[in-house]
Every structure is written in C-alpha cells, then in structure tokens.
Amino acid sequence: MKKEPKRTNFRSLLGTGIKAVLVLEGLGLVATYGLWNRMNNSQDFRLKVYTYCPPVLESYYLIGEMLGSLPTKKHDYDKWGVARDK
Structure with a gap:
C-alpha cells in the first residue's frame, strides 16, 4: 500500500x-x-541620518513637533551649523 x-x-x-x-x-x-x-x-546618530537619509530625519522631527516635544531640530541644526529651511 x-x-x-x-x-x-x-x-x-x-x-x-x-x-x-x-x-x-x-x-x-x-x-x-x-x-x-x-x-x-543620540545627536551624533541624528547627524548620520541627516547625512545619509534626510527624509527619515525630517519625518522624525515632524512627528516630534506633532507630539509637542522639545525643539530638537533647532538645537541640532544650530550645533551642526546647518541652515534651517524654516
């Protein structure tokens, strides 16, 4: 069978x-x-993300702004010497 x-x-x-x-x-x-x-x-990691994939970092900042967190974007751009777009 x-x-x-x-x-x-x-x-x-x-x-x-x-x-x-x-x-x-x-x-x-x-x-x-x-x-x-x-x-x-990690601000250093955010700098790496800014260097290699800025849209991911912008999404992170957008979500942070929507949730009302601290002005992380301003502090990061001031420390890195990057001109802000807004």
Missing part, C-alpha cells in the same frame, strides 16, 4: 500566512522602535 502525501488545505495555508504576517509586523515594530529610540537619544 502506497502512502499518499498529506494535502495542505486552505485553512492551514491561511493560518501559516497570518502567523507570518504577524511575525513580520512585530519585527517591523521592534525595528522602528529601535531606530526611534536611537535617534531620540
């Missing part, structure tokens, strides 16, 4: 897909928090 390979059904694939999406969402959340935390605590 031959053994038939086990068939995967739609529910099994759906469950696996949902688990994969949840794991990826979790990893994305952890990575985003890690980036925010590092930018929030």
Whole structure:
C-alpha cells in the first residue's frame, strides 16, 4: 500500500500566512522602535541620518513637533551649523 502525501488545505495555508504576517509586523515594530529610540537619544546618530537619509530625519522631527516635544531640530541644526529651511 502506497502512502499518499498529506494535502495542505486552505485553512492551514491561511493560518501559516497570518502567523507570518504577524511575525513580520512585530519585527517591523521592534525595528522602528529601535531606530526611534536611537535617534531620540543620540545627536551624533541624528547627524548620520541627516547625512545619509534626510527624509527619515525630517519625518522624525515632524512627528516630534506633532507630539509637542522639545525643539530638537533647532538645537541640532544650530550645533551642526546647518541652515534651517524654516
């Protein structure tokens, strides 16, 4: 008697897909928090981000302004000697 390979059904694939999406969402959340935390605590890291990817830093400043935090952008640009656009 031959053994038939086990068939995967739609529910099994759906469950696996949902688990994969949840794991990826979790990893994305952890990575985003890690980036925010590092930018929030290190002016030198913000300078690196300003050098290599200014839109990411501008998004950080925009969110900070929306939440009403300290004027981090002004302090950073004054220390770095960068002309502010506003």
